[in-house]
Amino acid sequence: MNRGLRTFLTLSVLTAVLIGGTYYGVRLLFADAPELPDADAVSSCRNRTLEPGEQLATNQVSVNVLNAGGRSGMANRTMINLEGIGFIRGTVGNAPADTRIANVRVVARDPKRADARLVGAQFKGKVQYTKGTPEDEASVAVYIGSGFKGMKKTPVPAVKAKTRFTMCAPVAPAV
Template structure:
C-alpha cells in the first residue's frame, strides 16, 4: 500500500472519530424535545336521575386514629367494592372524627352520599380543613366501626362531574 493511501485511511479514520465525538457530545448535552401533556383523567357527567356507581368515584382515606394501617385497609376494602382507590395516609388536618367523616365541599354531593352509606355507625359529612385531592376524602376515627353491606350504586340527586383516571398503554 502506498504512503498516500495510508495517509488517506488515517485522516479518514481521524475525521470519523472527531465527527462522532462532536455528535455524541451534542446529543449528550442537548435538551429533550417537549412532550405534550396527556390528560390524567376523562371527565364524565352524571345527570340528575342517572345512576352513579362506585367505579366512577375516587376515594382518598386518611387515618385520624392511633391505629397504624387503618387508612390503607379501608381503602383496599372500598376498592373491593369497586371504588377507585386514591391516597391512604395519616390525617393532615385538625378534624377529629369519632367514627367516620366524609369530606366534601357539598354535603349533598351524590358521590359523598354513596361513600357515606358504606360505613357502619354515625358518619358525619363536613368540609375539609386541608387541601383535598379530586374525589371524596374520608377520615377514619378511633371508634371506627367498619363497613356495612350497602349498595354501590345510587341515583344522582343532582348533576355531578367525575374525573375517571385514564391509563395510556404503550
C-alpha cells in the same frame, strides 16, 4: 432414531433456547426505559355531568382515606376494602394530628352530591359530611376516626344523582 441422536437433538434445542433467552434477557436488561407520559398533559380524570336520576357507580369515584384514629393501618385497610367494592384508589395516609373524628367523616366539594353519599353509604354508624376539597384529583376524602365502626357487610354499588352536577370521573389508563 437411536437414543444418542435423540439426546444430542434435545440438548441442542435446549442449548439454543438457553442462549436465545439469555440474549433476549440481556437486551431487555440494558434497554432504555420507555418514556412516561407528561403528567401535566394527561389528566387521570375527565369532566362528566350526571343528570338527576342517573346512576353513579363505585368505579366512577376516586377516594382518599386518611387515618385520624390511633390504630395503625386503618386507612390502608379501609382503602383496600373500598377498592374491593370498586372505588378508585387515591391517597392513603394520616390526617393532621389535631383532627378529631368519632367514626367517619366524608369530605367532598358538596356533601349532598351522589359521590359523597355513595362513599358514606359504605360505613356503619354515624357518618359526618363536611364540605371541602380533597387532595389530588380525588372526588371524596374519608377520615377514619378513633371510634371507627367498620364497613357494612353488604356494599352499596351505586346511588342515583338527586341533582345535576359535574364531576371529574376517572379515566382508565391507556395500555
